[in-house]
Amino acid sequence: MMSNTDDESQIGPEDAELIAAIGRAWQQADPPPVDLADGVLARVAAEDLEFDLLTLVESEDALAGVRSGSDVTEADREATGAWSLEYVGPDLHVYVRLTRIEQRTRLDGWVVPARPLTVRLRTEEQDSTLDTAVDKFGRFELTEVPAGLARLTFFDEPRTASRPRVTPPFWI
Amino acid sequence: MSELPTESQSVWATAASHFQRWRDGDPAALDDLVRLLSPMLWQVVRASGVDRTTAEDVVQTTWLALVRSGESISEPRAVAGWLFTSARREAWRVAKQSTRQQPAEDEALARRLPDEPAPEEQVVLDDDNARLWASLGRLTERCQQLLRIVAAEPRPDYSTIATQLDMPVGSIGPTRGRCLDKLRRELAQAGGR
Numbered sequence: 001m002m003s004n005t006d007d008e009s010q011i012g013p014e015d016a017e018l019i020a021a022i023g024r025a026w027q028q029a030d031p032p033p034v035d036l037a038d039g040v041l042a043r044v045a046a047e048d049l050e051f052d053l054l055t056l057v058e059s060e061d062a063l064a065g066v067r068s069g070s071d072v073t074e075a076d077r078e079a080t081g082a083w084s085l086e087y088v089g090p091d092l093h094v095y096v097r098l099t100r101i102e103q104r105t106r107l108d109g110w111v112v113p114a115r116p117l118t119v120r121l122r123t124e125e126q127d128s129t130l131d132t133a134v135d136k137f138g139r140f141e142l143t144e145v146p147a148g149l150a151r152l153t154f155f156d157e158p159r160t161a162s163r164p165r166v167t168p169p170f171w172i
Numbered sequence: 173m174s175e176l177p178t179e180s181q182s183v184w185a186t187a188a189s190h191f192q193r194w195r196d197g198d199p200a201a202l203d204d205l206v207r208l209l210s211p212m213l214w215q216v217v218r219a220s221g222v223d224r225t226t227a228e229d230v231v232q233t234t235w236l237a238l239v240r241s242g243e244s245i246s247e248p249r250a251v252a253g254w255l256f257t258s259a260r261r262e263a264w265r266v267a268k269q270s271t272r273q274q275p276a277e278d279e280a281l282a283r284r285l286p287d288e289p290a291p292e293e294q295v296v297l298d299d300d301n302a303r304l305w306a307s308l309g310r311l312t313e314r315c316q317q318l319l320r321i322v323a324a325e326p327r328p329d330y331s332t333i334a335t336q337l338d339m340p341v342g343s344i345g346p347t348r349g350r351c352l353d354k355l356r357r358e359l360a361q362a363g364g365r
Binding site: 011015018019020021022023024025026027028029030031032033036037039040041043044120129131155158163164 | 202203206207210211214215218219224227228231232235236237239240241244246262297298300301304305308319320322323324348349352355356
């Protein structure tokens with residue numbers, strides 16, 4: 001997100017000092033409301049921060065490897081095949097398909113109705129995230145996803161437009 | 173007004189440590205983060221040309237976005253930059269919307285640096301700031317706007333600013349330099365520096 005050009009590094013100390021002085025003048029001339037931070041905190045506190053949890057309505061596995069619980073075995077992790085999951089939320093349907101070939105897993109899926117969403121996969125074991133976007137046909141894809149317990153989150157853009165929708169954890 | 177660390181490195185580092193504590197589960201750390209950065213976010217948002225009421229709303233919206241999607245920030249040190257850039261974009265989006273409802277001339281005028289601080293703000297500038305303020309007021313509107321924007325945050329994102337001011341990103345540095353030179357000449361004429 002920070003894409004500073006080298007403009008910044010070209011600021012000499014004298015310019016930087018003058019810019020800082022301008023900043024201080026503005027702070028004095030245009031101070032924020034005294035309760036700015038309190039207002040922010042009140043709004044954050046009042047906001048219902050719950051996610052909309054999607055519900056698993058269908059799961060189909062060609063390799064008997066998907067569990068939505070914790071009882072995954074080593075054999076499951078080694079398996080090859082494809083399986084799918086279907087979730088519903090208040091305003092969308094999500095279909096997820098996982099394809100495993102030689103220990104590499106690809107995740108793709110589609111959203112109905114199609115809408116621009118950011119899709120984030122969060123794996124709990126590695127505490128890492130992968131992002132992709134839903135295209136205009138409602139499709140999304142992550143070409144390689146790590147094994148383990150994971151959740152998908154769907155965000156509207158801009159993020160503030162609605163609450164994110166999150167799937168329950170599922171095993172990859 | 174609360175004392176802010178003026179050194180950008182320390183703001184970044186302090187913000188990062190608050191953010192890390194908050195993510196680690198300390199809810200009070202969010203209060204600290206909000207109190208540290210909101211006054212600076214205010215300046216960033218106001219520099220984009222929105223009125224005070226709207227600015228307050230934009231600052232709140234920016235924090236809500238952080239609370240909702242803070243997990244997307246993988247590096248705690250990026251949190252301040254993320255907030256500043258989000259605030260600038262949101263302010264710009266709101267400012268553009270309101271421009272559609274009024275002639276562009278009015279919008280341009282509304283952004284002009286007033287000769288004196290607006291009466292509603294009821295502030296008394298100290299001598300140094302008053303002299304600087306008077307000299308700023310003699311610059312072109314574009315210089316005033318650019319200097320306010322670059323002064324509002326420690327490490328502005330120049331590509332966003334370029335879009336906002338409809339300038340090529342490469343010309344921001346040189347324009348900023350020319351505006352600062354003009355300001356120095358005004359200050360010299362006014363008997364300062």
